[in-house]
Amino acid sequence: MHIVVCIKQVPDSAQIRVHPVTNTIMRQGVPTIINPYDLFSLEQALRLRDQHGGEITVLTMGPPMAEDSLRKALTFGADRAVLLTDRYFAGSDTMATSFALSSAIARISTTWGSPKIVFTGKQTIDGDTAQVGPGIARRLGLNQLTYVSRIADIDLAGDQITVERRAEGGVQTLRTKLPCLVTMLEATCDIRRGSMADALRAARAEVVKWSAADAGITDLGKCGLRGSPTVVKRVFAPSARSEKAHFIEITGKSNEAVAESVMEEVFLRLPAIEADLQKMAAGY
Amino acid sequence: MIEERFDCIVVGAGPAGNACALTLAERGLKVLQLERGEYPGSKNVQGAILYADALEKLIPDFREDAPLERHVIEQRIWMMDDRSTTAMQYRSEDFNEEKPNRYTIIRAQFDKWFSKRVQAAGALVICETTVTELVQNDSGRVIGVRTDRAGGFIRADVVVLAEGVNGLLGARAGLRCVPPPKTVALAVKEMHFLPQETLEARFNLKGDEGVVIEAAGTITKGMTGTAFIYTNKESLAVGIGCLISDFAQTGETPYGLLERFKSHPSAAPLLAGSEVKEYAAHMIPEGGYKAIPQLFGDGWVIVGDAGQFVNAVHREGSNLAMTTGRIAAETIAQIKTRRDPMTAEHLSLYKKRLDESFVMKDLKKYKNLPHALENKHLFTTYPQLLSGAMQTWFRVDGVDKKAKENEIVKSFFRARRFTGLVSDMFSMARGWR
Amino acid sequence: MSSDTSTKSAPPSGGRAGMKKELSEEFKAYKHVWVFVELERGEVHPVSWELMGEGRKLADKLGVELAGVVMGAPVDATKAAAAECFCYGADVAYLVEDEALASYRNDPYTRVLTELVGTYKPEILLLGATTLGRDLAGAVATTLLTGLTADSTELAVDADGSLAATRPTFGGSLLCTIYTLNYRPQMATVRPRVMAMPARSEGRIGRVVEVKPGLVEDDIVTKVLSFLPDRDSSKSNLAFADIVVAGGQGLQSLDNFQHVKALASVLGGEYGCSRPLVQKGWVTADRQIGQTGKTIRPKLYIAAGISGAIQHRVGVEGADLIVAINTDKNAPIFDFAHVGLVADATRILPVLTEAFRARLSVNRLAS
């Protein structure tokens, strides 16, 4: 079974700095990481491959340095990496991104066989829209399974997949046909550590680099800035919440007294909660 | 076990490891370099000064694409007591030369760039992989390493220990002892970010010009150590370091000292309004010549900090690391072409070459300095005396200059007595010679 | 597989290149503000009414109608939801009833909503940034080839009547205001509890437009086999709990973490933790809160011995009330906590638990 996993290289949000004057992101020296959410999808893909055989292609669209993230994905055990990089992609929003990625996936299918499953992460920590996955699914006509917490069953012969999906207020069990697009929910599995052999293989692997043309994209109007219907007009730093935390007075108080005032403060600010708790305590 | 066998495994991707791996790869050896950090440099966050010479010998055209912050055109040396600073400042237009001699760099970025060159040269570089053990055969010869990854025993003819100051691997394998606290300084450092414009105005810099400030005095509360401020493009590297043994005695914390330095009236205005992003602690070997351990054996050599190659006086480390890394590599390559085994006997050539190089000559020159610097007066009494002298001298208060001179001289004798002064001078002189 | 299912021709100079508004004739016809009403198992998700409140303001600014879109099985609950739209300010309710819409599935919902938009041409379409809303919005926007601003925290219409949607980016370290100038509808999703719940005005009525989509179950490949409501599941219900108590490295030992569990159970809430505790193996991964863990939006969040690193912060900021217990008065968590207590959590937690237990048992006797 061929599986494609889309990963994105993102700046480590812990390290982001905002220029005090221009309010622009100061990327200089900000370390990059694989979007943490994507790792859960990658791990799922690896497990499926280990069970059912086949191979995994990791795909990213980004600047040349995104190759590092792909190589890291190979260290986890992926079989092949494709870097989609071209200045025409600069400034893509989710629409343009899903266009570029789906074009690349189409090209991957003709080159190495159609994937049965395309994985994306739940969302990125920089774009944070959770829209690229659905966008890809739509463009490629894949059955869309988002917020998947467990892949319950895959029937390759019957091209069927059964998953548990996080819905509002509960968990849906869905069955659909392959090929499909899956976005995994966070913290659904422990992420493995590649073996020494994997690490050696990854260090040697050739990362496939594609330009827009290589990916078979002819209409550049659908790429990058020009292909992005959304317009970012203004970027600004959030006005730091004026009042810092209200500190509970502790000097000269016993722990019991302190606890008492914490509770009072909570009930003062959330009267509803006290009511709810009393209902609960009263046993109905 | 991994079937594959390498000519050489380099442990660590700091300046020493990179210099070594690069040289070996360029000479066509099959090299595997293992780094425990997420990427080369991720464990080396300290802002630092890069000395062009050592790097030029490895990558002559490094200036074209290396991530350099600023070239240093001004050096300040601060002697501080709690309220005052006596400064020596040297700034020269000559440092705005075509091929500057010293640069400020951000190690995280620089090491990454360096490593890319190593990979381009053909070495296999694998990060997020910690070497846990040197594998030895019955006769004690090192034949490979084991890592924290599954199936991690890898064979090599020779293992280069570029693991940095703590030298744990070598020690664990019983090839050396861990450096004693008296020979290791603990340095803490912060990155203070400022808008480029602001920073350049504060240090009156234009373009890529940079300033280096080294400071000593009562800021270290009598402990042997120094503080520094380096200017990067849009940040300041601010740090302070003292001997671990001193921290142990005084119970001071490195961070406490750094706060003290940052709030000093001479430093505070330079840092005002900056945003602190990184905070890092790292050790610096400062034992000098006398602390250098056994550097080679059957199937192994030690390079860089792991071998205590740091010139504490001139704050040189990365250049010694690169040079020792390079020389070790050249030696290994030579032995390889002669088809000789990587035994202690043949690897001893490495030590011989070091002795002939500036590395050993410099460290020899200062071999007595670490001892001399244990004299606490250097970090307490003298800075205060100096400051007092300056005040007496510059204050215009109707006292005649002759009287001022006498007063100053007296203050020195009062504080240290004749014998004290002489012995201090003597030991410093010996340390310097 | 085809690389692009769309055939619709793109209007002149879209994207950030064309920063000025150049609406094609086709799009000039788009009017009115729509809110997608999230109806599952007979219940409307509160976020839909919160959006209705926002939508009302936008519609009034633009001088257009506000409509709610209700989809579901042909049952009373569906009709009731449509009627309810008016109580929250809608002028029109599009009522789409079909057995195939009984439970949410991306395919039929996307088909119906895109057709509705094609027929009735709204200029603004708002959805909740819930698992359902995000799943649907992405598919609809891509099919319509229009812009979508996800997880907006603020909505406004500016002078020339375009929707200005503001959202956080880079893990909340920045905000950006986003427009969809040259395409329609302008789509945005908004997270639950970001907008205020509007007052419900009983008896308010409006126009109901009934739509018969005529879906054929056999054409829909995805089937819902079962639905397990959270209250029946044993698994952690962190993401949806009203009260969450979490502990971090400050608790120093696994034993001390029991205090967190104790308080959580007395409050009938869920317990969670920061990442290091998961890495230590003290707590299972499904209880990690933050960027690579769960994002929670409880009414009450109590954090004990957690420093409040940005990756943790982004996971809890949605909480109505954040109470932080930390020995370090400069810990970053106090920058976004509402109530702060500078104290040793390992000491305070047990007494706090007792305090709540006492108070509640008193009330039990009373009632």
Ligand SMILES: Cc1cc2nc3c(=O)[nH]c(=O)nc-3n(C[C@H](O)[C@H](O)[C@H](O)COP(=O)(O)OP(=O)(O)OC[C@H]3O[C@@H](n4cnc5c(N)ncnc54)[C@H](O)[C@@H]3O)c2cc1C
């Ligand atoms: C605060 C501070 C300021 C300094 N300023 C300067 C300066 O201005 N100029 C200057 O020239 N020098 C400076 N130095 C000294 C300089 O940083 C060191 O001399 C230099 O980094 C030594 O290089 P190295 O390669 O030997 O060791 P390191 O740079 O420490 O590299 C060792 C590498 O090995 C890796 N490693 C360790 N153990 C293992 C293992 N078991 N498996 C895998 N990988 C492992 C580590 O992760 C690390 O990346 C400074 C040092 C400090 C602490």
Ligand SMILES: Cc1cc2nc3c(=O)[nH]c(=O)nc-3n(C[C@H](O)[C@H](O)[C@H](O)COP(=O)(O)OP(=O)(O)OC[C@H]3O[C@@H](n4cnc5c(N)ncnc54)[C@H](O)[C@@H]3O)c2cc1C
């Ligand atoms: C890519 C990435 C993703 C990440 N994702 C997450 C994530 O999803 N969730 C997450 O939580 N972290 C995440 N992290 C880690 C995050 O950066 C922090 O390291 C982590 O949140 C710190 O956890 P902590 O506050 O429990 O521990 P610490 O940072 O060690 O804080 C402990 C705190 O407890 C206080 N304390 C100590 N003793 C006591 C006492 N007796 N009583 C009260 N307080 C005390 C201390 O003052 C300190 O503030 C991520 C990091 C990265 C790089």
Ligand SMILES: Nc1ncnc2c1ncn2[C@@H]1O[C@H](COP(=O)(O)O)[C@@H](O)[C@H]1O
């Ligand atoms: N540039 C990109 N390259 C590859 N995958 C991407 C890219 N951008 C987004 N994705 C995938 O789409 C998912 C959702 O991203 P987002 O819509 O930005 O939240 C991510 O988790 C990735 O798996």
